[in-house]
Structures are given as C-alpha cells and as structure tokens.
Amino acid sequence: MKSNPFNPNSVVSTNLFAGRKDYVLRIVRKLEQVKKGMPSSFFLFGERGIGKTALAKLLIYIAETNDAQLGGLNFLVSYYSADKGQSINTVLQSSLNELTDNISSPVLEKLGKRLGSLLKNGKFSIGAFSFDLKSEEKTIAVRDQLISILSNLIEEIKSEENDKKKDGIIVVIDEMQNIDDIEACAQLFRGIITTLDVKNLGNISFLLIGYESALDDFFKGDPSARRQFDSVGLGVMPIEESKEVLTKGFNEAKVKWDQASLDKYILTTGGYPHSIQLLGHNLIEFDIDDFINDIDWENAIKHTATELQKKDFAEMYNFSGKISGREKILDVLAAAWQPLSRQEISKYTEIKNVYQYLPDLEKRGAIKINQENGTIVLHSNLFRMAILMRIIDKIKDGYLNALIKEKVENGKEEKT
Numbered sequence: 001m002k003s004n005p006f007n008p009n010s011v012v013s014t015n016l017f018a019g020r021k022d023y024v025l026r027i028v029r030k031l032e033q034v035k036k037g038m039p040s041s042f043f044l045f046g047e048r049g050i051g052k053t054a055l056a057k058l059l060i061y062i063a064e065t066n067d068a069q070l071g072g073l074n075f076l077v078s079y080y081s082a083d084k085g086q087s088i089n090t091v092l093q094s095s096l097n098e099l100t101d102n103i104s105s106p107v108l109e110k111l112g113k114r115l116g117s118l119l120k121n122g123k124f125s126i127g128a129f130s131f132d133l134k135s136e137e138k139t140i141a142v143r144d145q146l147i148s149i150l151s152n153l154i155e156e157i158k159s160e161e162n163d164k165k166k167d168g169i170i171v172v173i174d175e176m177q178n179i180d181d182i183e184a185c186a187q188l189f190r191g192i193i194t195t196l197d198v199k200n201l202g203n204i205s206f207l208l209i210g211y212e213s214a215l216d217d218f219f220k221g222d223p224s225a226r227r228q229f230d231s232v233g234l235g236v237m238p239i240e241e242s243k244e245v246l247t248k249g250f251n252e253a254k255v256k257w258d259q260a261s262l263d264k265y266i267l268t269t270g271g272y273p274h275s276i277q278l279l280g281h282n283l284i285e286f287d288i289d290d291f292i293n294d295i296d297w298e299n300a301i302k303h304t305a306t307e308l309q310k311k312d313f314a315e316m317y318n319f320s321g322k323i324s325g326r327e328k329i330l331d332v333l334a335a336a337w338q339p340l341s342r343q344e345i346s347k348y349t350e351i352k353n354v355y356q357y358l359p360d361l362e363k364r365g366a367i368k369i370n371q372e373n374g375t376i377v378l379h380s381n382l383f384r385m386a387i388l389m390r391i392i393d394k395i396k397d398g399y400l401n402a403l404i405k406e407k408v409e410n411g412k413e414e415k416t
C-alpha cells in the first residue's frame, strides 16, 4: 500500500511544509537581530487549523539548524504547549526544563553553583516561597527568579567554546489561550526582556502562539508590551501555496496528478491548511491508479462534504436545496477567501439591501463582523470549505468567477 503523507491531525514535517515565505523571512530577520543581542518577540495568532503550530515547528528547525542561507541561527529553543488552566509560572518552569535537554553538563554544573535552590539536580524550580507573601510580591519574586535564571543561562551559552556556543534563547509557548493568568503575562515578559536587554543579555525571544482572543487578553494586561511583541496574524494561504502543499505531498506519495484538476478544485479548500491536509488525505485514499484526476477529486470532495455538512452548519446554510439571499451572501464570502466590505458583498451577490440579512447571519454564528473596519468574514474556514464544496460545480460553470478572478487568483492577500 502507498503511504499517505497527508494528515490533518499531525504537524507537517519540515520537508513537506509549503509556502508562508513572507512570515518565515519576517521572523528570521528579527531572530538575526536577537542573535546580536537585540531582543524581539512575537505573538502568532489565528484560528484553529490555520497553521500556527506548523509554522512554529519550521521556525524552530531554522533557529536550531545553523543554515547559512537562513541567517546561520544556532539558538537554544524550548517548545511547550499549555494545558487548560495552567498558570504562566508552571508553563515557564517547564519551558526552562525543556531547555536543559540541550545544555551541556559543565554549563549546568556552573549554573547550579550560581543559582542555588533555583536549579537542583539539573531541574529548574521557580515560585517556591513562603505563604505569607502577598500576591504582587509573589509575582515580582517569580519575575526576579526568572531574570536570574535567564541572565546566567544566556551568559553561559554565549561564552561556550566554538561549536557549542549558542546565539541565545527562544521560548515557544503554544495554546496561550489555555493559560489561566494570561492577563499577567505581558507585564512579566516585558520586565524580563527589558532587564536582560539593559544587562546586555538581550539574546532572547518569546514566540507565543494562540487564538486572537488570547492576543487580546495578553495585551489587555499590559498594552505597553506591544513594543516588545510583534503581532503576527496568520491567514489562509494564497492559491499557489495551497497547491504547493498538495504537490509536495503527491510527490512524497509518488503519485502523479492532472494539473487542470488541481487548478480547478483547489478552490474548495479555501486556502485553509487543515482542509488542504484533509482533502489531500482523502485524494490519496480514493486514488487507485497513482494519478490524481477529476474523479478522485470528486470522490474526495463528496466524502468530505457529507461529513462536514452533517456537523454544525445545517443551521447556517441550506445545503439541500433552496438558495435564498442568505446562501448567496455566504457563497460570496466563501469564494472570496478574505474579508469583504458590505459594498463588495452587495456588488457580487447583486443584492441591494444586504444589511437586512447580516444581523441574523451574525446571530447564527455564520459570519463575523470586524468592529474596526466593518468588513465581514465567514465564521470559520471549515464552514467555508463546506460551502465551497457545495458550489464547486456551479463555479466550474461560471458562478462567481468575476469575484474569484479579482479577489483570489490575483493573490490579493489580506495581511494583518
């Protein structure tokens, strides 16, 4: 049996990672600065399945690999995924202990002598104080412990011999929305980063990852932290990148493909990495002749669509028959792959009064309206895929083609 390289439930391996070049370059360029002692941190946000963890995995690979073409980075990196209800203290303690796996034992020994009870038997331990401290005092004590650990650690790894020498530290924390005291995080990180910077030990980067709601909570706790943290919003992939995900996987599975089928049906993924993986998986499963063509696409789409439409979307869109103004608006939003203004929706649906439909669509959870600029998007990319699969045959016959030409195929991508 041929192997199936696509899997929507695991994190893609580095060799099958596709696209996202602008994001990678933007972050790698900043990491080159961190290497020189100028701290820089990031909050990577976006909805579930948009590719945050996959991007982080690639960045970690680049940051550790010392590839001359990608900045020659050689950082000490930890990755930790927060569980629901965890406090930032326990998350950071675990992150530090992740780092120790890659620290040489002479360095650990030296650190142990300097850090006393903070590093015992090769394990970091923070936040152990007497109960009579007030909670603000505890927060400050934790911060000072972290500063003490990190400054000693950075100093040591920077001054190791030749090939053991590191550029600094990158702490990656995924699923930030799970952290209980997220509103206390920004101030904590800002204090740490600033102090290390002043001590000329600014070789540190935090890469935080989570939903947009987590980003909001994070900066609500300390708006000034925006100076230390770049917000990086991950959106759907442009068409060419979406195709690249599939062709890399096809090559890995050693199957050939009909390019015309790929060009036509790629639209059904909405550029959403989770959907691309799901469809890719089903394409490989349905194919019997090692050649992915229209028949495989139609089977895979039919199979995936029934699964999706059975889920929560029945209340939001009539998948079985009658097309009303509501479906037309949702079709337009699905085909666009990006937020649209009311005027644009009106133009492409040819419905004059789109306003009358929007409150109900929002209430049912089908759309989200951006409070700042009034643009409208579908509630989720999974919903988008369910709609696109439903209308792909009509699109082939010309439905909404003007919109797709103007908005999607020209690669006009919405960036945050």
Ligand SMILES: Nc1ncnc2c1ncn2[C@@H]1O[C@H](COP(=O)(O)OP(=O)(O)O)[C@@H](O)[C@H]1O
Binding pocket: 007, 008, 009, 010, 011, 012, 013, 016, 017, 018, 019, 020, 046, 047, 048, 049, 050, 051, 052, 053, 054, 055, 245, 273, 274, 277
């Ligand atoms: N650039 C990419 N190239 C190939 N596959 C990707 C890419 N980004 C994400 N994926 C795949 O899409 C799925 C969802 O991505 P993931 O990183 O888990 O999303 P998130 O962390 O935002 O929830 C995973 O199977 C992942 O491997």
Ligand SMILES: [Mg+2]
Binding pocket: 052, 053, 054, 174
């Ligand atoms: Mg993830």
